[in-house]
Amino acid sequence: MITFESVTKRYPDGTVAVDRLTLEAPTGRITVFVGPSGCGKTTSLRMINRMIDATEGRILLDGVPVQGIDPPTLRRGIGYVIQQAGLFPHRKIVDNIATVPYLLGWDRKKARATAMELLERVGLDPALAGRYPFQLSGGQQQRVGVARALAADPPVLLMDEPFSAVDPIVRTNLQDELLRLQSELNKTIVFVTHDIDEAIKLGDQVAVLQVGGRLAQLADPKTLLSEPADDFVREFLGQDRGIRRLRFISTAGLRLRTDLTVAEGFDGSSPERWLLVVDGDGRPLGWRSSDRPEELEPFGTFVHGTDSMRAALDAALLSPSGCAVAVDERGRAVGVATRQALDEALAEAADG
């Protein structure tokens, strides 16, 4: 657990970057610091590993004040990932990952073996081990940065906008990978971002900071979206706060109709305007409209019970039928969420 006790950082020029910050980052959880540029996110993060020293207050690591620990020793026990990866250009990837194990005096062979394991763990081809950083793409370098931070298996991981310099698709992948890794590793992670969507996706709890370094709200993402503490937070969350909230509403309770599904080659008549055509395995093929039964229209799917209401709504909007196809984990249709059903679920979401 990382504890901020009324921590203030005043730079020599008088700028107050962090103002009496008090919060806890619980063990095994992801705590996200989010806020507009210059609100003191990086400063707060770097005070944990003493890259910056606090002016007032204390930061405790499992109850031990970091101010009392020799900085290099402290940092070797804390993983640190920065925006541009910051890999050592003169070292091969495997040696970059093994940086901290080497510093800790591990046997070279063991350090390299650990590095190779981590390379795979972060989703990279082991063949990249012998390359130099300049031979990797930005996204690959960022993965190496994460592997390097994890190499000595530190309990705490600090990440400062680690995914903001890569394109949106790669960023989504990296975020998913981080969540997957975290489900295996259970690190205490402090993650800095200025992107509220990233904060909501990754955070077990989100700390919204305000320029001047004041904590505006500390809450889990769902609470943050439904009960913003003040106008600043409300404005920062943006206009589509309601839509984002749908991410936290399960589709398990969504009412499905199973009488709208027909097999491929169906040629009968039906009072329904839209029918879902499925193949022999039950996988959806398309929507059949009673106006033009010879042509199938596009469809959208969501995994029933696993995906959120946001995904269900998205699926509905992808089809001219206005209905979303509920599928199981293997992609077979289990039913159809009609507009009516979605409407009911949305009404419920708006209430609670």
Add this chain to the structure above:
Amino acid sequence: MTWLSSFVSWLGEFFGSGENWSGPGSIPVRLLEHLEFSGLALLLAVLIAVPLGLAIGHTGRGELLVVVSANLARALPTLGLLVMFVLLLGTASIWPVIIPLVLLSVPPILVNTFEGIKGVDPELRDAAYGMGLRGPQVLGRVLVPVALPLILLGCRLSAIQVVATTTVAAYTGLGGLGRYVIDGFATKDYASVVGGSVLIVLFALVVQVLFALAQRVTVSPGVSQRLKVR
């Protein structure tokens, strides 16, 4: 006789003469003298300028020294400095020649080492500290390997300069390849002038090649980005 054919015949005369291959004034002796003066001066300059440049670049303290030395190097006349030291100290030892040579070759090494270290991407320096490296480790394990091309460039510039200036040192009555040129002019022995000049040029070329080799061996392919993506 055209200019070229007289050049060739002078060369033949110079390199063909048996006198030039044995005895105190022979080519091997002069080469060794040249190597001794310039090598010693360069070594001393490296020993002074590299640690100084590393320390100033890493700590940011004493930057004024780098600026002053760079400007002095541009302002000081090489020959004037040599003559002054010889007049002050006489020619009993080689030091009146070595000291000005060292003074001349310190600035390029100092400036380039300093700039190399200082110019390393701050993000990289930051990452090194963030991983838990201590100050000297950051310098030795990250900054120096990354700045090495510039440090070597400084050394190479100085080496070329020293080799050239050692030629001028012959004015003061010391040995080295410059003797052929200066004595040759004095006695209108143009074969000696031409042969000596060619030797000096070759010497400088060899120095360049040696530095290029050293660069290949010591600079990481990750820094020089020599490798193709495999």
